[in-house]
Amino acid sequence: MSERVLLTGITGYIGQHCGAELLNQGYEVVGTVRSLAKVEATKAAIAKVAPVDKLSFVQADLLSDDGWDEAVQGCAFVVHVASPFVLGHHKDESELIRPAVDGTKRVVAAAQKAGVRRLVLTSSVLSMIAGKHGGRHGPEAWSDHEAEIGAYSKSKTLAERAAWDIAEGGAMELAVINPGGVFGPSLGAEIDGQSVTMMTDMINGKMPMLPDMALSMVDVRDVAQLHVTAMTADGAAGQRFIAATAEPIEMIAMAQILKDAGHAKVSTRKAPTFLLKLMSLFNRDVKGMLPMIGKRVALDNSATFEVLGWEPTPVETSVKDMAAAISG
16 A cells, blocks of 8 residues: 655645655655645646546645644655745735744644654755855755845745754654755646746746846756655655755846747846846835845755755756746
């Protein structure tokens, strides 16, 4: 009999790929949804690339205790992907931080109580490098959540800290995947995720100038594989794994890949930083980007190769496949 995995956030960009990867590897998957109205669309999206006979759904919300104990019953593993992803500036940052932190606490506590063997949490490289101006940083690095690092980075840092605090000293093992900017094709018809929105705007010519930003990047299919590998890999328990290129990729370089692939509306002009600062006064998405402007932070991702046997998808492939999925 195949082992059962609870997968939170199965309706999302990363979650759908994690569901597909788990099902393709023979696991029984229970996906959590905030609303049962999303079940059919999610099942149809995953069915394009994986068998769905071992896929079921359960209703549970990160902001409520209801349903979590039942959801995790009989599960050997939990993959906790669900979390809001918005880089934009929030007037009240608790709108983003509370669901991420409280939701993580609920899921980790329910998993511990149910005797789950190992939980794999989706965090972000931003919980390691937000607020840092340069240098190379590895899994031991933490962002300073007291600093002005933006609500999203703060939510990821605090949620991951909470998971480690709860898991400490318990029988359940914890492993964390820390992706950079996630690219690659979305399985679902629903466009979600900041990277998908950004790519769509670039292709459609809605970004006449590009911010002076560089992101360490990863393919969404790699992120899914790394989550599933981390569930059972020897040496993964108690570790954080950077899922991102060691060197950051300039947005201009990404735009050039798109242009070379025939997306004629893509701009390769760089926006002056003073203009972005001006725009940030009335555009919260731009304001959310400001902490990352002009920063070039490198990453030490060696543990991801050594422990999880990662074979990265080339950045060019991720960008082209994502653009093709959006355009198609």
